[in-house]
Amino acid sequence: MRIFKLAGSNFFLGWIMSSMIYLALLAVLFSTVSTLSFDKWRSATRDLVTIHVPKPAEIIDSDDGVTRLDETLKILRAFPDIESFTVLEKNDIERLINPLVDKDILKNILLPALIEIRLKRNNSLPDLNNALKNLSTDIFIESHAELFLPDAKAFSGAKKLFSVIVGLTLFVAMISIIFAVHAGLAINRETIQVMHLIGAKNGFIARTFQKHVLKVLGFSSACGTALAMGTFFILDRLLRVAFFGDGEIDIFKQINLWDWTIFMLVPVSYPLLGIIVAGVSVLTFLRKQN
Amino acid sequence: MVRFENVEIRYRGKEAILTDVSFDLGEGNFHFLTGKSGAGKSSLLKAIYMGIFPSKGKIKLFGRDISSITKKEIPEIRRRMGIVFQDFRLINNLTVRENVALPLRIFGTKSSIIRRHVPELLEWVGLGDHLDDLPTSLSGGQQQRVAIARAVIARPVLLLADEPTGNVDDTIADRLLYLFKELHRTGTNILIATHNENLLQKFDYPVLRIEDRKLSFSD
Numbered sequence: 122m123r124i125f126k127l128a129g130s131n132f133f134l135g136w137i138m139s140s141m142i143y144l145a146l147l148a149v150l151f152s153t154v155s156t157l158s159f160d161k162w163r164s165a166t167r168d169l170v171t172i173h174v175p176k177p178a179e180i181i182d183s184d185d186g187v188t189r190l191d192e193t194l195k196i197l198r199a200f201p202d203i204e205s206f207t208v209l210e211k212n213d214i215e216r217l218i219n220p221l222v223d224k225d226i227l228k229n230i231l232l233p234a235l236i237e238i239r240l241k242r243n244n245s246l247p248d249l250n251n252a253l254k255n256l257s258t259d260i261f262i263e264s265h266a267e268l269f270l271p272d273a274k275a276f277s278g279a280k281k282l283f284s285v286i287v288g289l290t291l292f293v294a295m296i297s298i299i300f301a302v303h304a305g306l307a308i309n310r311e312t313i314q315v316m317h318l319i320g321a322k323n324g325f326i327a328r329t330f331q332k333h334v335l336k337v338l339g340f341s342s343a344c345g346t347a348l349a350m351g352t353f354f355i356l357d358r359l360l361r362v363a364f365f366g367d368g369e370i371d372i373f374k375q376i377n378l379w380d381w382t383i384f385m386l387v388p389v390s391y392p393l394l395g396i397i398v399a400g401v402s403v404l405t406f407l408r409k410q411n
Numbered sequence: 412m413v414r415f416e417n418v419e420i421r422y423r424g425k426e427a428i429l430t431d432v433s434f435d436l437g438e439g440n441f442h443f444l445t446g447k448s449g450a451g452k453s454s455l456l457k458a459i460y461m462g463i464f465p466s467k468g469k470i471k472l473f474g475r476d477i478s479s480i481t482k483k484e485i486p487e488i489r490r491r492m493g494i495v496f497q498d499f500r501l502i503n504n505l506t507v508r509e510n511v512a513l514p515l516r517i518f519g520t521k522s523s524i525i526r527r528h529v530p531e532l533l534e535w536v537g538l539g540d541h542l543d544d545l546p547t548s549l550s551g552g553q554q555q556r557v558a559i560a561r562a563v564i565a566r567p568v569l570l571l572a573d574e575p576t577g578n579v580d581d582t583i584a585d586r587l588l589y590l591f592k593e594l595h596r597t598g599t600n601i602l603i604a605t606h607n608e609n610l611l612q613k614f615d616y617p618v619l620r621i622e623d624r625k626l627s628f629s630d
Contacts, residue, residue: 123505315500315502316513318460319489319494319561320486320490320492320517
């Protein structure tokens with residue numbers, strides 16, 4: 122039984138709640154996916170370094186015909202804290218540089234040899250650096266963890282931004298509920314007066330408002346969630362096509378059950394909080410009136 | 412049931428509407444409350460259902476001094492009363508059935524009981540064919556009968572009616588009074604405020620008369 126005239130607030134509250142849940146879910150989803158990707162990237166690059174060996178074919182021991190590259194590899198094989206290393210093929214290097222430079226330039230420049238090394242412990246890097254510098258001061262080591270540092274800071278900032286977005290959407294949602302409730306109380310002032318004369322307690326009136334708010338928020342929460350999932354699904358497909366071409370990237374597969382549980386807390390917690398806020402607003406308003 | 416002891420009723424910053432009012436309405440009674448328009452009939456009824464409080468004197472309701480009743484207790488006390496207003500005060504977005512069921516819903520009565528009693532009562536007041544109509548589609552007399560049904564559905568001990576025949580013609584007014592008479596026979600105590608002298612003459616019940624802010628009683 123709809124005791125109060127609250128239809129006017131349905132559209133307003135429903136639209137606001139759907140939008141806020143949609144935005145909050147996108148923020149949470151993006152935050153989770155980017156955290157997962159970031160963690161993966163970070164763990165992959167933590168102990169990864171690339172050694173640039175300029176003039177790799179240069180003979181440094183004319184008796185044995187040992188090249189600079191050979192000597193470098195000898196040092197690496199002897200170094201105890203190296204888990205594995207791979208010498209990048211010239212073709213691979215050229216393929217990486219090709220999009221950035223004119224093709225003719227590649228014929229004229231002498232590319233360094235690139236050796237990708239995975240260390241057992243990152244703190245052995247200075248020792249490796251010393252050993253290679255003894256061979257040649259031109260050789261330098263590029264630590265992927267250090268390259269990653271500015272991105273890590275940017276990522277941390279983005280994560281905070283996502284949190285702010287979620288906080289803002291929650292704030293807007295709750296303010297909207299308070300507004301809608303107050304509007305409803307004003308419109309139904311006479312009905313509330315009659316109900317008080319019949320013997321209704323403020324709690325009954327508050328519960329009636331809460332039931333209405335629950336219906337509206339429940340529906341709009343479902344709509345906002347469906348829209349967010351749809352958006353994420355489309356974005357997932359687009360990203361795969363746009364950026365990962367022939368690579369196998371499945372963002373959804375990275376998200377585990379615990380992450381999904383946290384996502385679902387958003388469309389559940391917003392209506393629950395909304396009901397609490399509605400009840401408190403009604404009781405506060407009626408107490409002031411009395 | 413209702414006792415007034417030297418009660419003065421005054422709205423803030425204004426002259427007293429009623430002064431030194433004393434009376435005692437015992438159990439099982441039917442009274443009229445009469446006086447000219449603006450004499451203070453509605454204010455007296457309002458004081459009984461605690462819409463306003465006396466500036467002087469004491470009001471006892473169901474044996475309790477209303478000054479000792481806390482705000483939380485007021486709804487519970489009001490549940491023992493039924494109130495009928497001159498302007499009906501029906502909720503227009505609820506059907507006749509829903510309007511009459513409202514007190515029972517507020518009191519937490521089971522739906523099965525509501526579904527049984529509400530149509531019975533509406534049949535009794537002659538509105539059995541209008542269960543699902545909205546109040547705005549009813550005549551004044553019909554609306555007042557809905558208001559009466561709503562006021563008595565929860566079997567109140569005391570029924571207060573403020574000019575219940577004010578918005579209806581004499582024929583309907585008579586019918587409504589017969590309805591009140593029937594209610595009284597079932598044990599409800601009734602106090603009707605009215606300035607309709609015809610009704611006072613037609614229905615022989617004790618009268619509380621307000622004149623010059625004072626109350627007098629006649630059997």
